[in-house]
Amino acid sequence: MPESARHWTVDRILVAVIALITLVGAFIADFVSSGAAQHILNPNWPPHAKFHDAQYVVMSMLLAVIALILLSRRRSDGYGDLLASAAILATPWLGMFGALLFPGTSMLDPEFDVPSAYVLGLHPQVLIAGAQLAVLLFAVALATRRRSHASGVNASASAR
Numbered sequence: 001m002p003e004s005a006r007h008w009t010v011d012r013i014l015v016a017v018i019a020l021i022t023l024v025g026a027f028i029a030d031f032v033s034s035g036a037a038q039h040i041l042n043p044n045w046p047p048h049a050k051f052h053d054a055q056y057v058v059m060s061m062l063l064a065v066i067a068l069i070l071l072s073r074r075r076s077d078g079y080g081d082l083l084a085s086a087a088i089l090a091t092p093w094l095g096m097f098g099a100l101l102f103p104g105t106s107m108l109d110p111e112f113d114v115p116s117a118y119v120l121g122l123h124p125q126v127l128i129a130g131a132q133l134a135v136l137l138f139a140v141a142l143a144t145r146r147r148s149h150a151s152g153v154n155a156s157a158s159a160r
Contacts, residue, residue: 007074007078009142009143009146010139010142011082011139011140011142011143011146012071012078012082012139012143014135014136014138014139014142015067015071015082015085015086015089015136015139016068016071017135018089018132018135018136018139019064019067019068019071019085019089020064020068021132022060022061022063022064022067022089022092022093022132023060023061023064023065023068024061025060025128026056026057026060026061026092027057027060027061030053030054030056030057031057037112038108038109038112039053040053040054042109044109044111056092056095059092060092063088063089063091063092064089066085066088067084067085067086067088067089068085070082070084070085070088071085079143079144079147082139082140082143083140083143086136086139086140089132089136090132090133090136093129093132093133093136094129094133096125096126096129097126097129107123107125107126108123108125
């Protein structure tokens with residue numbers, strides 16, 4: 001099997017997809033889509049709040065680029081790069097949950113709250129963040145299983 005076919009395994013592709021979603025997701029949600037009215041284009045937000053929104057967007061994009069660079073590196077064992085990429089990409093998604101622990105924070109401003117848009121009683125952003133984290137965990141589990149299996153195969157082959 002050629003090296004290029006082995007490099008882009010299912011687990012690596014899944015993490016790369018999350019990287020691409022992270023790369024464009026916050027920008028689209030906060031600057032381009034109708035969600036921009038709730039974020040950067042919200043006239044009720046003071047400039048400092050807009051600054052932090054823009055900071056989050058840029059930070060998410062930078063984290064995604066770092067993860068994609070790590071994923072594309074070709075080394076004899078890319079497992080560490082995959083784990084690092086998954087951890088880096090989990091950061092902005094976990095940050096959404098962590099931000100809710102601070103007093104006075106909310107997933108959205110009251111004028112934009114539409115409970116009919118909730119799924120299973122959850123705001124769509126919570127579901128999106130949870131789905132991204134679940135895919136990353138699944139990819140890490142696949143990579144760990146593949147690595148364990150490869151170690152077992154190598155150990156039994158060298159014992160012969």
